[in-house]
Amino acid sequence: MTASTTLSRRLLLQSAAAAAAAGVAAAGLPALAQPAFPSRPLKVLVGFTPGGAVDLVARTVTQAMAPGLGQPIVVENRPGAGTNIAMRALIEAPADGHTLMLTANSLAANPALFKPAPFDPEKDVAPVALVGRVPVVIATHPGSPYQSIQDLVRTARGKANAVAYGSPGNGSTPHMAVEFFTRAAGIDLQHVPYRGGSQALTDVIGGQLPLVAVNALEALPHQRAGKLRVLAVLSPARAAIFPDVPTIAESGFPGFEASVWYGFIAPAATPRPIVERLHAEVQKALASPEVQQRLAAAGGEVLPGPTERLAALVRDERARYARLVREANIQPD
Numbered sequence: 001m002t003a004s005t006t007l008s009r010r011l012l013l014q015s016a017a018a019a020a021a022a023g024v025a026a027a028g029l030p031a032l033a034q035p036a037f038p039s040r041p042l043k044v045l046v047g048f049t050p051g052g053a054v055d056l057v058a059r060t061v062t063q064a065m066a067p068g069l070g071q072p073i074v075v076e077n078r079p080g081a082g083t084n085i086a087m088r089a090l091i092e093a094p095a096d097g098h099t100l101m102l103t104a105n106s107l108a109a110n111p112a113l114f115k116p117a118p119f120d121p122e123k124d125v126a127p128v129a130l131v132g133r134v135p136v137v138i139a140t141h142p143g144s145p146y147q148s149i150q151d152l153v154r155t156a157r158g159k160a161n162a163v164a165y166g167s168p169g170n171g172s173t174p175h176m177a178v179e180f181f182t183r184a185a186g187i188d189l190q191h192v193p194y195r196g197g198s199q200a201l202t203d204v205i206g207g208q209l210p211l212v213a214v215n216a217l218e219a220l221p222h223q224r225a226g227k228l229r230v231l232a233v234l235s236p237a238r239a240a241i242f243p244d245v246p247t248i249a250e251s252g253f254p255g256f257e258a259s260v261w262y263g264f265i266a267p268a269a270t271p272r273p274i275v276e277r278l279h280a281e282v283q284k285a286l287a288s289p290e291v292q293q294r295l296a297a298a299g300g301e302v303l304p305g306p307t308e309r310l311a312a313l314v315r316d317e318r319a320r321y322a323r324l325v326r327e328a329n330i331q332p333d
Contacts, residue, residue: 037097037274042073044264045090045101047083049196053134053217053298057262058102060294061131064285082106082171082332084118091124095267097274100128103265105173108317112325113171113332121314128264128275129282130310132295132302134215135235136177136258137242138165139222141204142229144211149232149251152211153185161190165211166200169193171332174213176321177234177258179328184253193333204228215260216241216299234258241299261303263310279307 044062048054055077062073078086083106093099107125111117119125140146146155156163167175170193182189189211194200197214204212205227212219216239222228223242233239234248236257249255264282266275285291286304295302303309324330 037277038069038071040098041071042069042097043099044073044075045086045099046075046077047079047086047101047103047106048077049079050077053215053260054102054104054262056217056298057131057295057300060291061102061282061285064288064291065281068281068284081118082110082113084110084114087119090265091119091267093267095269095271097266097270097278099267100278101125101265102131102262104260104262105176105317105321107263107265108314109171109173109176109321109325111318112322113330121318124268125265126268126270126275127307127310127314128266129279129307130303130305130313131262131264131282131286132300133235133259133261134217134298134300135233135239136174136213136260137216137219137230137233137245138178138181138211138213139204139219139228139230140211141207142226143207144229146210146229146231149246149248149253152231153187153252156187156189157185160188163210164190164192165213166192166194166203166209167213168197168200169195169333171325171330173258173260174215176324176330178213179324179330180256180258181234181248181253184256195333201228220299239299240296261313263313265310275307
């Protein structure tokens with residue numbers, strides 16, 4: 001082998017080594033350029049005003065999540081349009097895991113309520129984790145003639161719109177819950193929609209309205225003050241905060257439940273590893289005794305589990321709400 005040949009081979013080997021090194025370096029560039037998650041504070045959108053049930057759940061759970069993520073989490077209230085304003089903000093946010101939304105039943109109901117559908121829950125968002133639920137309750141004034149759900153059914157049966165009830169609004173979860181109940185009971189109640197549950201409660205407490213349907217959290221302080229009588233909880237089991245109140249099944253109408261449920265969602269294109277990290281932090285938060293106690297004190301129940309649990313719930317609820325909206329011709333406010 002000549003010196004010239006040896007030199008050429010050495011140069012080729014050096015070139016190949018340099019190219020391989022460059023390739024390794026280039027392959028590593030995206031990883032080096034990709035910042036660790038999370039790289040800044042997170043934002044959780046809530047489609048309701050501060051102080052309500054969804055807001056309370058969001059603040060309770062995110063406070064427990066923040067230490068594990070190593071970043072603060074800011075809850076941002078974007079009320080309006082039946083939560084569609086907050087949903088649009090989520091869908092348009094960068095899909096990097098730094099913007100989430102704590103959603104409720106509207107995620108499944110709004111595609112049927114609004115025309116055209118404002119979003120597609122299976123295409124526009126990524127489920128992160130189911131958080132929990134709070135049952136819907138039917139309540140009345142302590143001095144009303146209704147001592148039980150059976151009393152209500154006996155009064156209303158065969159008399160269209162003989163008994164009125166208030167709810168937080170057309171298409172709200174309590175409104176939909178009562179619509180499911182009236183179909184099971186074979187009665188027809190007169191719906192009086194309000195802009196939120198507080199005014200409906202005020203009118204029932206004041207005697208201007210016979211009945212109200214709200215989530216348990218909103219009814220709790222008035223029941224404790226003796227200003228409200230809860231007739232039934234629309235959940236599979238009795239609520240810990242209302243141990244003496246029968247369930248709707250115990251009242252003679254089994255086969256359905258109506259709860260306000262909560263879950264974290266992210267923009268659809270959020271990378272799977274980030275979704276998994278967020279899901280893990282939600283599970284840690286839900287395992288916290290403090291979070292469990294705070295939600296239980298508000299009438300809630302934590303529901304840990306895989307991401308698919310939320311996805312399956314949304315699919316099932318979406319079909320159920322679509323059928324009800326169509327049959328009852330429910331229109332949003």
